[in-house]
Amino acid sequence: MKLVDNSLKSALDNINKNKQIGWFGEKQLLPYHLSAMIAHETMHIGQIIAFCYTLDIDIPDYVKESWALSGK
Template sequence: MQEADDELAAALEKANPQDTVNWFGSDRLLPYHLAVIISHESMHIGQIIAFCYALGIKIPEFVTNNWALSGD
């Protein structure tokens, strides 16, 4: 995981915040695109946590470690 984090950090350091990404026919600045991706990922983590609580199962370790949860 650290290797992936390092690669992402290196890519972000080289990125130009004025670069755009085509979003369904509209150009959006790179920071907007990244913020939406992060927000979307957070929503999915929230869904995983909610399902685990609802089903009474242990929250996956990668979630508890990355989101500072007890896992209970």
């Protein structure tokens, strides 16, 4: 995981932060695009956690700890 983290950090350190991305017919700066992707992924993780609570599925300890969950 450390190798992947370092690779991602290197890629982000070397990007042009003023680069624009085509975004639903408009142009957005790359940091905006990346932020939207992270927020979207976070929403999906929250959905999975909600399903686990609803279906009484145990949530792994590392998920509970990293998300500061108090439930099962």
